[in-house]
Amino acid sequence: DQQVKQNSPSLSVQEGRISILNCDYTNSMFDYFLWYKKYPAEGPTFLISISSIKDKNEDGRFTVFLNKSAKHLSLHIVPSQPGDSAVYFCAARETPAGNEKLTFGTGTRLTIIP
Amino acid sequence: EPEVTQTPSHQVTQMGQEVILRCVPISNHLYFYWYRQILGQKVEFLVSFYNNEISEKSEIFDDQFSVERPDGSNFTLKIRSTKLEDSAMYFCASSENTHYEQYFGPGTRLTVT
Numbered sequence: 001d002q003q004v005k006q007n008s009p010s011l012s013v014q015e016g017r018i019s020i021l022n023c024d025y026t027n028s029m030f031d032y033f034l035w036y037k038k039y040p041a042e043g044p045t046f047l048i049s050i051s052s053i054k055d056k057n058e059d060g061r062f063t064v065f066l067n068k069s070a071k072h073l074s075l076h077i078v079p080s081q082p083g084d085s086a087v088y089f090c091a092a093r094e095t096p097a098g099n100e101k102l103t104f105g106t107g108t109r110l111t112i113i114p
Numbered sequence: 115e116p117e118v119t120q121t122p123s124h125q126v127t128q129m130g131q132e133v134i135l136r137c138v139p140i141s142n143h144l145y146f147y148w149y150r151q152i153l154g155q156k157v158e159f160l161v162s163f164y165n166n167e168i169s170e171k172s173e174i175f176d177d178q179f180s181v182e183r184p185d186g187s188n189f190t191l192k193i194r195s196t197k198l199e200d201s202a203m204y205f206c207a208s209s210e211n212t213h214y215e216q217y218f219g220p221g222t223r224l225t226v227t
Contacts, residue, residue, distance in 0.1 A: 042221070043118070043220045044205070044218045046218075101172070102216060104158070
């Protein structure tokens with residue numbers, strides 16, 4: 001049951017360039033989306049989120065884009081830095097409020113090449 | 115910066131034994147969660163807890179699992195009789211309310227032998 005899919009298990013990007021991580025979902029009840037970053041032996045660290053009423057949210061070097069009609073979201077990191085090397089998880093939560101569980105994708109391992 | 119803490123970082127136990135995993139959520143948060151990640155798989159929701167009761171649980175969270183907030187700071191996950199397939203990283207998370215992001219602890223690696 002893969003309601004949240006990250007089809008690229010890995011991605012390598014040159015330092016200073018843009019990293020684009022993609023996520024697709026199938027559940028039309030999802031209304032809130034989050035990106036988490038995870039280093040080995042650590043818990044997921046919250047990066048950025050977006051509500052379904054928006055199509056873009058920006059925080060510093062991180063921007064998340066949401067295309068509801070395509071059920072697709074992406075995370076852009078500009079410029080990419082070596083410390084960005086980690087596994088990135090897309091997660092989603094569905095309505096109604098009170099249904100708090102997050103459904104995670106399988107993750108994309110991002111490697112920034114110096 | 116406030117953070118979620120978990121103890122122990124690694125727990126080894128024999129099949130059939132009981133284990134208790136401990137978490138201290140962020141102090142002003144009201145919603146608490148347990149997730150797990152089996153090696154090589156995705157992070158899976160187990161249970162959410164609010165106002166001293168379970169608000170949602172997954173089908174993974176069967177009668178062998180229980181959660182408790184024994185005092186004002188700790189949040190625990192108990193597995194009554196561990197199985198080999200319970201071996202995983204267990205993450206605790208907390209949030210201020212359901213409309214806000216969940217913050218995760220560093221995890222407890224549970225190894226059942």
